[in-house]
Amino acid sequence: MTALKPILNHIDNIPSNAGKFKPEKSSVYYIHHRLRFQTSSPKSLLWWIVFLSLILMLFFLSPTSTTAPLRRFRTTTSPSSALSKWKTEIELSAKPRSRRGHTVLVTGAVGFVGAHASVALKRRGDGVVGLDNFNRYYDVALKNSRKSELLDRAGVFVVKGDINDDVLLRELFGLVHFTHVLHLAAQAGVRYAMVNPNSYIKSNIDGFVNLLEVVKSTIAPPAIVWASSSSVYGLNSKVPFSEKDRTDQPASLYAATKKAGEAIAHAYNHIHGLSITGLRFFTVYGPWGRPDMAYFFFTKDILNRKQISIFEGANHGTVARDFTYIDDVVKGCLSAIDSAKKSVGRNGRKKKGEAQFRIINLGNTSPVSVHKLVMTLEKLLKVKAKKKVVLMPRNGDVPLTHADISLARMELGYKPTVDLEMGLKKFVQWYLEYYDARKKSSW
Numbered sequence: 001m002t003a004l005k006p007i008l009n010h011i012d013n014i015p016s017n018a019g020k021f022k023p024e025k026s027s028v029y030y031i032h033h034r035l036r037f038q039t040s041s042p043k044s045l046l047w048w049i050v051f052l053s054l055i056l057m058l059f060f061l062s063p064t065s066t067t068a069p070l071r072r073f074r075t076t077t078s079p080s081s082a083l084s085k086w087k088t089e090i091e092l093s094a095k096p097r098s099r100r101g102h103t104v105l106v107t108g109a110v111g112f113v114g115a116h117a118s119v120a121l122k123r124r125g126d127g128v129v130g131l132d133n134f135n136r137y138y139d140v141a142l143k144n145s146r147k148s149e150l151l152d153r154a155g156v157f158v159v160k161g162d163i164n165d166d167v168l169l170r171e172l173f174g175l176v177h178f179t180h181v182l183h184l185a186a187q188a189g190v191r192y193a194m195v196n197p198n199s200y201i202k203s204n205i206d207g208f209v210n211l212l213e214v215v216k217s218t219i220a221p222p223a224i225v226w227a228s229s230s231s232v233y234g235l236n237s238k239v240p241f242s243e244k245d246r247t248d249q250p251a252s253l254y255a256a257t258k259k260a261g262e263a264i265a266h267a268y269n270h271i272h273g274l275s276i277t278g279l280r281f282f283t284v285y286g287p288w289g290r291p292d293m294a295y296f297f298f299t300k301d302i303l304n305r306k307q308i309s310i311f312e313g314a315n316h317g318t319v320a321r322d323f324t325y326i327d328d329v330v331k332g333c334l335s336a337i338d339s340a341k342k343s344v345g346r347n348g349r350k351k352k353g354e355a356q357f358r359i360i361n362l363g364n365t366s367p368v369s370v371h372k373l374v375m376t377l378e379k380l381l382k383v384k385a386k387k388k389v390v391l392m393p394r395n396g397d398v399p400l401t402h403a404d405i406s407l408a409r410m411e412l413g414y415k416p417t418v419d420l421e422m423g424l425k426k427f428v429q430w431y432l433e434y435y436d437a438r439k440k441s442s443w
């Protein structure tokens, strides 16, 4: 029945001729009456059948749900038993091992950082529920592998759904009392904004607001820790980048949505008393990483003897990144969760005092040039790269990132320990094993 709702609403919104339908009648009457009216000739009846079949086909073939949770259960068992199994799995996954443990909703859970963070939380005894729409921005098989090989094994249940689906979010928050939300779901990557700008607005702005709306109206809103980005520093040239620096010169739409996210977070903190910590990640890399990032596709291309483009800035300026190893970033996320104060809102209203609001860099604070990155990969892969040096195009990238991590050190006790050489070694080892196993399994 819930499945039919959007279709019926749509039908109900078809403008009618004045005076044909009486407004005081119930909507059921309208639908029935309108269908009867529209289907009065055999030709229009045929059109209606074709139209409804098309809608139903689209509905049943759609990969993710955007309406009610019941749509998730196209199983051989009855929908109600599938629903109760789904609820039981969520409740089990959400249960911390001890009474002092947290209960965390991790959005973007099958993503690179989300999978690692979920497993780390679960392993130390927190309750974790993952949420992810498994979108196709990059290889979905990699997301499925993170789920089966990391999350399933650790006992983290992942709900397949979108942060824009408020029915689903309300259902989850009704089912579980989350103490924290680690919000990592986003449209990542700076260059893809040239291809699909709306995906950034949909996930990074609409989706974030939708999540905050649901969180703020719970009885005891959880504290939120979310991923902003070093890209908010945009075209700044003063280094290292400090949280006190200006962030009003974004070089990409991605950066602009993260900057907007910080402003939106502040408004919800101020009005609704939500405790919010924004973490500005600096080029996170490591095993199970993201195929759209340079270290990942350079590895693939070097192994395939394909030419790679190395960017340089104006006047042959060096392009460098503050590469930060995944385990260091995960430690920073966990410390941010542990040090987050409670939200002071309740049912959408601020109750007492000011809620905590923090923005903190999570970087490595030792930028490495792209040339050095390639040299390290060549050494680890034992293959000489075919390089072409090109001027960095103006499509989102910035010449340099470099984090000042003194605030992270003070607030979170954050201390990155993995340098690029050691981190890339672990990445390459994983890459070779993972893709070797995938090649074998496809034979």
Ligand SMILES: NC(=O)c1ccc[n+]([C@@H]2O[C@H](COP(=O)([O-])OP(=O)(O)OC[C@H]3O[C@@H](n4cnc5c(N)ncnc54)[C@H](O)[C@@H]3O)[C@@H](O)[C@H]2O)c1
Residues within 6 Å of the ligand: 107, 108, 109, 110, 111, 112, 113, 114, 131, 132, 133, 134, 135, 143, 161, 162, 163, 164, 183, 184, 185, 186, 187, 188, 189, 202, 203, 207, 227, 228, 229, 230, 280, 281, 282, 283, 284, 285, 290
């Ligand atoms: N990896 C980095 O270097 C880096 C740097 C700065 C900031 N960040 C931020 O950190 C977070 C995690 O990044 P990542 O590298 O793990 O990226 P990722 O793309 O691997 O993970 C994001 C996950 O979110 C999911 N997702 C996207 N939109 C969604 C939606 N509307 N509803 C539900 N799920 C959705 C995707 O399917 C994906 O699995 C992101 O917010 C990203 O912007 C990452």
